[in-house]
Amino acid sequence: MANLLRLILRFVLIAAITSSTLLACNSLMFNNSTSSSDPLENKPENKPLPPLPTMATKDIEPERIPDAPYVQTPPEVVLKMLEMAKVDKNDVVYDLGSGDGRIVITAAQKFGAKAIGIEIDPELIRESDRESKAAIAKTPEIRDRIKFIKQDLFKADLSDATVITLYLLPLANLRVRSEILPKLKSGTRVVSHEYNLGDLPPKQIEKVKVGNREHRIYLWILDR
Numbered sequence: 001m002a003n004l005l006r007l008i009l010r011f012v013l014i015a016a017i018t019s020s021t022l023l024a025c026n027s028l029m030f031n032n033s034t035s036s037s038d039p040l041e042n043k044p045e046n047k048p049l050p051p052l053p054t055m056a057t058k059d060i061e062p063e064r065i066p067d068a069p070y071v072q073t074p075p076e077v078v079l080k081m082l083e084m085a086k087v088d089k090n091d092v093v094y095d096l097g098s099g100d101g102r103i104v105i106t107a108a109q110k111f112g113a114k115a116i117g118i119e120i121d122p123e124l125i126r127e128s129d130r131e132s133k134a135a136i137a138k139t140p141e142i143r144d145r146i147k148f149i150k151q152d153l154f155k156a157d158l159s160d161a162t163v164i165t166l167y168l169l170p171l172a173n174l175r176v177r178s179e180i181l182p183k184l185k186s187g188t189r190v191v192s193h194e195y196n197l198g199d200l201p202p203k204q205i206e207k208v209k210v211g212n213r214e215h216r217i218y219l220w221i222l223d224r
């Protein structure tokens with residue numbers, strides 16, 4: 001009898017250990033949760049995904065395809081452009097498609113002008129801001145004389161411009177001629193690196209050699 005009782009007790013003990021082990025495994029395999037009767041409900045692939053961070057594309061990509069690619073005007077050519085336009089402290093210079101901001105910064109730093117860069121590419125606006133900070137650290141007086149605007153140049157308000165600088169492509173220059181020039185004040189100087197304004201006769205053409213490349217600069221003075 002005692003033997004029979006011992007046998008029953010051993011059986012109960014083994015059964016208890018086995019079932020608790022199975023329960024523990026089950027809970028581990030299905031995400032430790034015993035709250036649901038359907039283990040699939042708690043599988044990761046059935047849970048709603050967290051929302052994706054919204055990509056601020058307007059701060060990464062230009063609002064539309066630029067009218068000219070980004071190519072820098074060499075510093076010697078920048079200086080010559082501003083000299084040809086006779087830029088001084090009374091001028092308001094706009095660089096249409098200002099790239100890294102070199103023409104704007106030079107106009108303020110070396111010629112004392114107020115200068116504004118209009119640039120469609122947000123990354124280049126950020127680059128201009130970095131360049132501006134470095135320039136302001138060297139010449140703090142230019143802080144209030146330089147500004148960069150992220151904008152399509154064909155939508156810019158240029159009503160206070162006395163000098164316009166360009167380094168675009170021939171087709172974009174023709175659009176500047178037909179859409180922008182008629183809105184500018186008489187006496188405004190327009191300087192273009194490399195490309196002319198169609199058949200509008202320039203007042204002056206200069207060539208600047210940098211390395212083995214010759215750069216052309218055109219100057220017009222608007223007269224109405």
Ligand SMILES: C[S@@+](CC[C@H](N)C(=O)[O-])C[C@H]1O[C@@H](n2cnc3c(N)ncnc32)[C@H](O)[C@@H]1O
Pocket residue numbers: 065066067068069070071072073095096097098099100101102103118119120121124151152153154166167168193
């Ligand atoms: C050849 S780069 C000249 C950069 C700078 N002005 C220089 O001379 O070093 C032309 C610049 O115009 C910008 N651009 C092109 N189309 C534009 C538009 N519609 N509005 C504003 N910027 C534009 C381009 O992103 C590029 O930075």
